[in-house]
Structures are given as structure tokens and as C-alpha cells.
Amino acid sequence: MKITKAIIPAAGLGTRVLPASKSVPKEMLNIVDKPAIQYIVEEAVAAGITDILVITNRGKGVIEDHFDHSFELEASLKDNPSKKKIYDDVLKASNLANMYYIRQKETKGLAHAISCARSFIGNEPFAILYGDDVIVSPEGKPVIGQLIDTYYKYGVGCVGVKEVPRKDVPKYCSLDVTPIDNNVMAVHNIIEKPTPEEIVSCYSILGRVVMPPEIFDLIEQTPPDKKSGEVYFTDSMLMLARQGKLNAVDFDGIRYDMGNKLGIMKANCEVALNHDEIGEDFKAYLKELVKTF
Numbered sequence: 001m002k003i004t005k006a007i008i009p010a011a012g013l014g015t016r017v018l019p020a021s022k023s024v025p026k027e028m029l030n031i032v033d034k035p036a037i038q039y040i041v042e043e044a045v046a047a048g049i050t051d052i053l054v055i056t057n058r059g060k061g062v063i064e065d066h067f068d069h070s071f072e073l074e075a076s077l078k079d080n081p082s083k084k085k086i087y088d089d090v091l092k093a094s095n096l097a098n099m100y101y102i103r104q105k106e107t108k109g110l111a112h113a114i115s116c117a118r119s120f121i122g123n124e125p126f127a128i129l130y131g132d133d134v135i136v137s138p139e140g141k142p143v144i145g146q147l148i149d150t151y152y153k154y155g156v157g158c159v160g161v162k163e164v165p166r167k168d169v170p171k172y173c174s175l176d177v178t179p180i181d182n183n184v185m186a187v188h189n190i191i192e193k194p195t196p197e198e199i200v201s202c203y204s205i206l207g208r209v210v211m212p213p214e215i216f217d218l219i220e221q222t223p224p225d226k227k228s229g230e231v232y233f234t235d236s237m238l239m240l241a242r243q244g245k246l247n248a249v250d251f252d253g254i255r256y257d258m259g260n261k262l263g264i265m266k267a268n269c270e271v272a273l274n275h276d277e278i279g280e281d282f283k284a285y286l287k288e289l290v291k292t293f
């Protein structure tokens, strides 16, 4: 079955980037000239996704506004030939995909957020793109497209992974994997936020997933974490792995974590360096700047 639906969970509190995320959702934080979530929607659309459900909560209404028409703005730009490019860019955001929104009424973790999408997804496989992970693939295929292809090939759930520096693994998760083919591996175990002794590999799940609809039943069976009360999505995916139905794809792409301050700065810096309009000037500026260090 063709995968045409995606979910973008964007209902987290974004505490690591406060106070920037106090009244602006972290998913709307800027990377050069577009909010982070637009890069994510564009990635999904480039992979053939047509319908996107964004999981939001109170205070995230600006996400809806961004992907809607802004008639006043459009009217003021439309007939001005010198603003043609700006007009096209503004219009693009509102024409990318069929956008839907639902609120996660309590912040009870990623698995709970995903469960809010059950009736939207129905009985088909679907993509999940975490709302604070921007992944660019300058030369190649969109990363969620790489996962979708792998899902078509093997017919089981699929997570996007990268090897992260060993010192950082305790912030993420550690996957027990065995190779299947090229960049595809079978997942046997997922250790969430491992201690250094518990690390079984440096492969961690980074922001992109393709799931069969059965995952919703597994989420229902997932107990909340005893300490935080949140339902962790890795616990639900672990059940899938234990059934031998989860693969990992070591994807080709560069991932920026918009949920932390350094990630935001790296994203802005690297995207600016490759930007058509400001790339060359920014490079010259950076070269001058580093001389002063």
C-alpha cells in the first residue's frame, strides 16, 4: 500500500530551548528564512506524502497560520514585480500539502501524541517526522523517502538511525542491531537513555520513522514510565522489534536537533552557507569572524 500520510508530533513543551520557545513553538524557530517545520513538511512532500497531520497543543496556532493563506500579505506582494520571489515563497508554504491539525490535550509523551493520530491514519502504514528534527539531504533522496523505500522492500516498521558520538548515546537510545543489506539492519533491542555500561551500539533513532498501523495497538499496551508518567514511543517500537518487525536504516542526510540551542545554531550556520541568496556573503563573513578568535 502506498504511503501518503504522515504525522508531525509538535506538542512538546520545548523546555530545552526556553525562553525562545515560550510563545513561539520550537517547531516554528527559524532556519535562515523558513521555520523548522516547513523544512520537515517539504521533506515529506518530496517523498510523496500528500496528507500531513500535525499534533499540536495550546499556543501552537501559529503553525496553522503558517501553512494557511495570508490574503492581506499575498495581495500586497502580488502585483509588485520586484517582490515576485517573496510572493512565490509565501504562497508555497500554503500549497505544500493537505494539512490537518489535532491537539494533544495533555503532554503525556511522544507515544501518546502519536496515538492522537489513530483515526486520521486508519489502517495503512504511515510516516512520522519528529517536529524538532530537521534533516537535510542536499544531494540525495529525502530521508523519509529512504525509509519509505525500505518499508516497501521489507514490509516491516522502519526507524532512521545514525551513529552518534559514544558520549552522547546516553542522551538518546542505543540499538542492538544485526546487518541485513547495505545500510539496513534488523533491530533486536532498544535501550532508552542507556548508562555508559548499557550501550550496545552507537546507533540511535533520530527523528524519522515509518510504522505499520499495528503500532497503535502496541502503544495502547505500553505502560507509562514510572517516574515521568510519559508513554515512551521507544517502548512501543521495542514491542515491534521483539516480534522481529523492526528495521533500522542508516540514512543519508544531515540532522539538526532544533530542540537544543547548539542544534539551532548549527542548522542556521550550515543552511546559510549553502543558501542561494546569502551563502557567499555569509561564508566571507564567517572567514573574517574566525580570524578574530
Ligand code: UTP
Pocket (backbone or CB within 6 Å): 009, 010, 011, 012, 013, 014, 015, 016, 017, 055, 104, 106, 107, 108, 109, 110, 112, 113, 130, 131, 132, 133, 259
Ligand atoms: P522531545 O522530548 O524532544 O520534545 O520530543 P520536548 O518534550 O518538547 O523537549 P524538552 O525536553 O521539553 O525540551 C520529540 C518530539 O515529540 C513531540 C515534540 O514536540 C517533539 O517534536 N512531543 C513530545 C509531543 O508532540 N508530545 C509530547 O507529549 C512529547
